[in-house]
Amino acid sequence: MSSITLFFCSKSITIQKPLVNGKTFPAYEKYIFGKAVFPAVCKNLEIPLEPYCPSNKADILIVASFGSLISEDYLKNFKHCWNVHPSDLPLHRGAAPLTAAILSEERYTKVCIQTVAPKFDAGQILAQSGVVDTHNYNLLTLGMDAGKIGAKLLSKILDDLPNLDPKDQEGLPSFTKKMKPSDLIIDAEAQSAAEIVRQSRAFHFPCKLLFCGKELHPIGIKEEFTIPKEKFAWQKSKNNKRMVVRCKDDTAFSFQKFKWTLNAHSYESAMGLKQIYIKSK
Incomplete structure (x- = not known):
């Protein structure tokens, strides 16, 4: 060539x-x-x-x-x-x-x-x-x-x-949209656990979960097959302590690590959440 x-x-x-x-x-x-x-x-x-x-x-x-x-x-x-x-x-x-x-x-x-x-x-x-x-x-x-x-x-x-032999596209098209910050928000009451797991994999940025009025960023979201009665529950097993969140259709997801969004006004609330987590261990 x-x-x-x-x-x-x-x-x-x-x-x-x-x-x-x-x-x-x-x-x-x-x-x-x-x-x-x-x-x-x-x-x-x-x-x-x-x-x-x-x-x-x-x-x-x-x-x-x-x-x-x-x-x-x-x-x-x-x-x-x-x-x-x-x-x-x-x-x-x-x-x-x-x-x-x-x-x-x-x-x-x-x-x-x-x-x-x-x-x-x-x-x-x-x-x-x-x-x-x-x-x-x-x-x-x-x-x-x-x-x-x-x-x-x-x-x-x-x-x-x-x-080269260019060919026309075949079939009905579908269209994507530009992603917005709101697409990162987890709504456990409206989403199944499988949908939330896919959501956590679909973006470069961590998803957001509201917990007791505080914004968490769960890390390592996985589908959970032990469904808690409560909306949020700390579950413990050997070498595995995790937060489990009840979702739509009696499903649940879990995560072991998280980060929270901090600013001057939310620092005190975030420290209160840290104490809740520490006491659960």
């Missing part, structure tokens, strides 16, 4: 240091936490970054995790315009396909390479992965796997560039 130039377009995002079962996930710590993701990775790999300019030109524009429509005038600067989208298009078009896949009851999703279209995620399919298992993954780990699969698909279609 003759030499081609690529221009990669992705928004720089900053995320908080996520927790996996109460521990920081180390694999991306060198690049991501507390920094802008994309520039930090490029710097480590010695890939030059160019600022956006209406006159940017290359053979191929590759768009991933961008979240904004790109003007048709800008797209005309490139021979090919492709987008990496982690869903089984036309399912989960929009800003948060992996979050939507985890929140749904679907066990599997896919990764697609599509052409960039005037409407979000409505382009033609250039390549599509096999199924990606979402079970027991959180947003970070599922995103890491989807990113590796997307890179392999890109490499494959670059090698086969002269023979």
Whole structure:
């Protein structure tokens, strides 16, 4: 294949240091936490970054995790315009396909390479992965796997560039929404334990639970099969002390660790909660 130039377009995002079962996930710590993701990775790999300019030109524009429509005038600067989208298009078009896949009851999703279209995620399919298992993954780990699969698909279609056969998307589309802070709030009276477990895996940020008027961030949420009579109960067994929360449809979830949101006005209340926890041990 003759030499081609690529221009990669992705928004720089900053995320908080996520927790996996109460521990920081180390694999991306060198690049991501507390920094802008994309520039930090490029710097480590010695890939030059160019600022956006209406006159940017290359053979191929590759768009991933961008979240904004790109003007048709800008797209005309490139021979090919492709987008990496982690869903089984036309399912989960929009800003948060992996979050939507985890929140749904679907066990599997896919990764697609599509052409960039005037409407979000409505382009033609250039390549599509096999199924990606979402079970027991959180947003970070599922995103890491989807990113590796997307890179392999890109490499494959670059090698086969002269023979690409774009195909229209088939089936009825579904659409995701941009996530809001309120999506992190746990409502045990309105949600089943299974829904709350999926909710805890679907975001980079910890969910929020109101307990005695105080805001907790449960860590390591698991479905619990010993259902308490009370709404909240501390349960103890050998080497296992946990808070169990009764949910909709006589289900329950549990967690062993938590953090609470502190400010100058809530410090005294939070310390009172700490004493409740200590006395339960």
